Amino acid sequence: QETVCIFGTGDFGRSLGYKMLQCGYSIVFGSRNPQTSSLIPKGTEVLSHGEAAQKADIIIVAIQRQHYNFLTDLTEVLHGKVLVDVSNNLKINQYPESNAEYLAQLVPGAKVVKAFNTVSAWALQSGTLDASRQVFVCGDDNKAKQMVMDIVRTLGLTPLDQGSLLAAKEIENYPLQLFPMWKFPIYLAIGLSAFFFFYSLIRDVIYPYIYENKDLSFFIAISIPNRVCPIVALILLALVYLPGIIAAILQLHRGTKYSRFPEWLDKWMLCRKQLGLVALVFAFLHVLYTLVIPIRYYVRWRLNVYVISQIKDNRTNPFNNTTGWISDSYLALGILGFFLFILLGITSLPSVSNSVNWREFRFVQSKLGYLTLILCTAHTLVYGGKRFLNPSMYRWYLPAAYMLSLIVPCIVLAVKFVLIFPCIERPLTQIRQGWE
């Protein structure tokens, strides 16, 4: 039975001690007042810091960084021992150096390893490890790191080696982050939504109010969101595939893949997954908004009025075959596009993407992704249908919103179409050779 020492009998120290005890370790606490209280897990010892440290090779420092300075007195005892820093900060980049590096400076002879800071005391205690089971580990001494990683594994958690102690800064920032990769896509989506919201408000609510004196303000609840959502979804979807095209053009232009992309392109390429998922959210809302259309009081009322007006005029509007075709085919295109969209979403789930090979993942994300874009663009084009050239669609010289939404997708598809011509694809493939 390996003995591990934990400094600090606070929340985290106790919880970790409790869990390690369960998994077969023998635990010694080092505390300022070495008395066993009722809170301390049964079967453990509480000693002074010095005594406790002598009993084990690994010492977990479950104390806030601002109290680390007392450790300088223990430099001798701690010589050659593995010191595990578990501390977190309250703000990102709170201190110039990471807590772990600071600890390494304070106790020069010890082998400092950063670990466990992403695990919550409560999760350890209650056993409901819902959030991440990943424990990021870093440190300059490889053997010390291995020892800590063995403990992590024994506790049923997954250690992830992040390299030398330099990585500690990043590891300490990690639990303070709130969806960092999602920021840009979400802000972009909000910006686009706001723009198209006001654009549609002007065209669909304010214009009829001024010219026809109709109060359509209730359009704000469903009609306008159902204009904004699909448009934003379509644009975001196109923006997922745009960086790949820009990258291809850059590589063709430079004739090599070894010069770095400009930074904005790099960043853009790394958040394509998030962009795509945000697009999926908007597409999903579009579908829901669309499917409730026939339940809406307004729609029922309009259909009602339509029938009654026909009766009053004593006519039955004949069936128009072209309209039948257009209506059915844009709906069918939308359904197929949405289905592929969801398939892309499902393959983004970590557990699914982890069980396909690279070729399969690329097939789904790249090939089926473009197919999704084609279907969604076609859906919008066909929906536009005969209305496209209809001058009544321009209100205050503003074209219908969906026309604006088609610009980016059409550009992406057109350039991609050029890029797959053999005379262009061959040199590109040559440039990219060795990529798998």
Added chain:
Amino acid sequence: QETVCIFGTGDFGRSLGYKMLQCGYSIVFGSRNPQTSSLIPKGTEVLSHGEAAQKADIIIVAIQRQHYNFLTDLTEVLHGKVLVDVSNNLKINQYPESNAEYLAQLVPGAKVVKAFNTVSAWALQSGTLDASRQVFVCGDDNKAKQMVMDIVRTLGLTPLDQGSLLAAKEIENYPLQLFPMWKFPIYLAIGLSAFFFFYSLIRDVIYPYIYENKDLSFFIAISIPNRVCPIVALILLALVYLPGIIAAILQLHRGTKYSRFPEWLDKWMLCRKQLGLVALVFAFLHVLYTLVIPIRYYVRWRLNVYVISQIKDNRTNPFNNTTGWISDSYLALGILGFFLFILLGITSLPSVSNSVNWREFRFVQSKLGYLTLILCTAHTLVYGGKRFLNPSMYRWYLPAAYMLSLIVPCIVLAVKFVLIFPCIERPLTQIRQGWE
């Protein structure tokens, strides 16, 4: 090449042997009749129990518990060896002590490790390890446990150290359990559904039958389920957030977080995930039932009659702006609530929750969770709309079912609203300090 001995050439012994052979182990079977048959994997030896045991340090006992007694004769040979108990029982808590502990008593000199009991023979043989790849391991000797865990890892499975041999009882019960955490939420949901089903039956079918002599029995198929499902979903959703509020009040009252919660509260808090997912199921059914409304024969017929009656009376009901607003906004609120609901569901998927950090998980589950509750409650309130105070809604003095459904959510939201006042939140945060 490490040699492993397996006692018993039954289904499990053979399957495990076959798999281990594939992964590079050398296998010796110990059997009552040491003859190689066609069923035994090629490349293995079959010896008597004693001979086989001598050839290896690890012996896997793939024999039913009731036949263990012959092992007492082998105590000498097995001295110091690692004995792996893989056995399962037929009923939960069938024997007073666990099989592994019984084995340890029978063969005192051996180091007994419990493992592999959750893996099925067929899964090992066919390679379709669809259900759990987790192998729970426990034992009193740490080194023996490590050896077994290395084997588990080599077979491509995930070992989970559960501590000392005392844990064997729980491990043996595990494969006999059928969704233990889901029991309470599911029974609760069934109970609530039954209550609201009969409640609605009385109000919506029996009442009109008696007073208006209308046969609306077909409401049982869709109309009533579409009343029951959303109501149960809403109540369950509120019950997900109620225990957190009770916990907060308790902690405020006690002034410390270190006294244990009453047991019912603890249990309730641990099954919130399952409660929430059951609520999602009901919400999902509500949405499907709602979306098919316009396809229903009854609904089409009613709209039909409505138009015809207008024509007959030679009038066109005018558009009511307020109704337009109410209809559209309760639908919009429902859609947004449902979307967030699904988001909560997606972040509950083990692979997703495992790739977010604790702060992100809490943000989604706690912040967005309350937002979901607010949206869903608002959806119901607005749906009620003008009907709320309408006395015609009371049939036999029974209020409409959705009014009952609003009680718990409104209480939860009101108390939560009080709890986030700074003067209450500050002491609470102080009490909870150290929680991460």
Added chain:
Amino acid sequence: QETVCIFGTGDFGRSLGYKMLQCGYSIVFGSRNPQTSSLIPKGTEVLSHGEAAQKADIIIVAIQRQHYNFLTDLTEVLHGKVLVDVSNNLKINQYPESNAEYLAQLVPGAKVVKAFNTVSAWALQSGTLDASRQVFVCGDDNKAKQMVMDIVRTLGLTPLDQGSLLAAKEIENYPLQLFPMWKFPIYLAIGLSAFFFFYSLIRDVIYPYIYENKDLSFFIAISIPNRVCPIVALILLALVYLPGIIAAILQLHRGTKYSRFPEWLDKWMLCRKQLGLVALVFAFLHVLYTLVIPIRYYVRWRLNVYVISQIKDNRTNPFNNTTGWISDSYLALGILGFFLFILLGITSLPSVSNSVNWREFRFVQSKLGYLTLILCTAHTLVYGGKRFLNPSMYRWYLPAAYMLSLIVPCIVLAVKFVLIFPCIERPLTQIRQGWE
């Protein structure tokens, strides 16, 4: 700090070197021209092959197979070293022996281990390990394999031991495969779809065109797909449960479970998951197609005409209670069936199936699976309803498509019903004993 040598400074060698450097290894490259270029990760050495090999115990050969022959000159230096073969081919089974075996022949004294071939250079470099994190490892020397698996783990990847070097062939084929298990289900689904598409085309478009001179060609967009999709979904769902029944009959007939099933049955049983998921896709499309019905121009027009014709004839079609029942109950059955279908889909997600035990998985997949089949079959039967015996349903002696779709499900359910009779189930359970 362990030193690892990498032969070849190509894309893969550099990317792997870069990643390993980050994780604390010390890297030496062996190259034809030993000069450090700007592309080579900083902090590494580039030497000639011979010199580099001497510095490390593990040598990763990041060179195409066709250039391996130069390694024969280094046989002496490489004696006793671990040689890691990472190479891939361009085609499945390109060479008679696997690359790793070829390498082992070339350098007889070395311990060859196959690994890393499923990881992409770009993934290593950019850190976006979206596709599989699984690294398949095989080799004849167990210690060498353990060393390589330790490296894999340290890089944050998951090693999977596949046994001896014989497995290399399969491992090399793996990254070239494109959903091998999905091929049969997808082809089957396409075949069935094509058949029912033309069948419905004849009945629903060509027949009315010839006899009633109606142009219903626009049915191709939605109406016919919404006939084909549910039918294919239902048949595929039945085909998921058919092999289990055939297996049971075979086992009953043979009286033992130890004779192998015929190969086609084995294969069929192994692709049931994929069959089921393809069925889910078709069911999902059916639901979407169904839910857009009320938005379709054609449907609105028809309802319109229906109302007007009633008015013209000055009558109101009375409400038919039976039709109300039938309409509502087939919709309700469809909804419940679809919900269970999705539940089956969710439990197929690797991360979910991995966190349930075998009994729970079987409960969902087998018990709830049959319930799904029952509900979907009942949905179709009730939809057929009164139409079943209506002779007008036969056009050109062709029965309605949904009647054909009911054949397989009804057979499966009938035979299953027989199989669960106690007098048949008991011997079956006995035969299957020991299966867990």
